[in-house]
Amino acid sequence: MRAVxxxxxxxxxxxxxAAAVPxxxxxIQVVIEKLVFSPAEISAHVGDTIEWVNKDPLAHxxxxxxxxxxxxPARKTVSQKxxxxxxxxxxxxxxxxxxxxxxxxxx
Amino acid sequence: MPARSLAALxxxxxxxxxxxxxxxxxxxxPQIAHIAYTAGTIDIEAAKLAVQKSKTQAVVDFAxxxxxxxxxxxxxxxxxxxxxxxxxxxxxxxxSLSKAAxxxxxxxxxxxxxxxxKAYVDNEVAYHKQVNGALEGLLIPSAQNAELKSxxxxxxxxxxxxxxxxxxxxxxxx
Numbered sequence: 001m002r003a004v005x006x007x008x009x010x011x012x013x014x015x016x017x018a019a020a021v022p023x024x025x026x027x028i029q030v031v032i033e034k035l036v037f038s039p040a041e042i043s044a045h046v047g048d049t050i051e052w053v054n055k056d057p058l059a060h061x062x063x064x065x066x067x068x069x070x071x072x073p074a075r076k077t078v079s080q081k082x083x084x085x086x087x088x089x090x091x092x093x094x095x096x097x098x099x100x101x102x103x104x105x106x107x
Numbered sequence: 108m109p110a111r112s113l114a115a116l117x118x119x120x121x122x123x124x125x126x127x128x129x130x131x132x133x134x135x136x137p138q139i140a141h142i143a144y145t146a147g148t149i150d151i152e153a154a155k156l157a158v159q160k161s162k163t164q165a166v167v168d169f170a171x172x173x174x175x176x177x178x179x180x181x182x183x184x185x186x187x188x189x190x191x192x193x194x195x196x197x198x199x200x201x202x203s204l205s206k207a208a209x210x211x212x213x214x215x216x217x218x219x220x221x222x223x224x225k226a227y228v229d230n231e232v233a234y235h236k237q238v239n240g241a242l243e244g245l246l247i248p249s250a251q252n253a254e255l256k257s258x259x260x261x262x263x264x265x266x267x268x269x270x271x272x273x274x275x276x277x278x279x280x281x
Contacts, residue, residue: 057183
């Protein structure tokens with residue numbers, strides 16, 4: 001009986017520790033080349049960083065209608081830290097046929 | 108005049124409406140660079156005229172997009188020919204493009220208001236369609252240098268977007 005209680009306490013302790021020490025934040029690269037985002041479907045967690053790598057000779061944006069926008073100058077890399085859990089469609093405001101989807105989950 | 112150019116010119120005369128009539132006569136990289144740059148410059152000049160003349164926001168916005176994108180691609184083309192130490196070579200297709208563009212500009216400059224908007228945007232649809240067809244069917248397959256080919260592919264993707272945008276403005280003007 002006592003052993004079972006100890007086991008239960010250990011499990012609780014383990015889950016508390018897991019919550020207190022989050023898994024390492026990741027950096028996710030999204031490459032823009034020839035007017036295409038790849039990957040176009042991005043899955044991430046709050047705290048992760050997206051690196052938008054623009055290989056085109058043109059400026060692009062990653063824009064969420066009614067939301068945020070990241071400007072990505074020609075042949076530059078721009079980092080964006082993900083602060084909010086959300087699932088959004090984004091596109092390039094200059095070249096609206098460039099589209100993608102970002103899903104940010106709570107960690 | 109070399110036989111190649113003569114053949115190209117003859118093909119141009121025969122087909123008449125098609126400016127890119129070199130299908131039987133593959134252009135060289137220096138010629139492709141010249142054609143691409145010329146095609147870009149033509150669209151920039153037309154756009155500058157539209158920014159100056161049009162009072163319609165959708166048309167002016169479209170024209171400004173054309174200036175921004177075609178200038179970026181042309182700058183890239185200039186950087187590339189410099190890097191490759193290639194001199195763009197004038198050719199029958201470039202000349203024919205320039206001639207057609209001069210005629211179109213002369214026509215546009217006589218128009219105002221809604222008539223100008225319609226003529227400009229209609230021509231942008233037709234022009235991008237023509238350029239995209241040439242990129243896809245002739246210029247990209249003919250390009251030998253990988254970087255030139257890649258730039259043309261980027262251009263094609265970009266100009267397909269321009270064509271869609273122009274078609275959208277045409278619909279909006281109706």
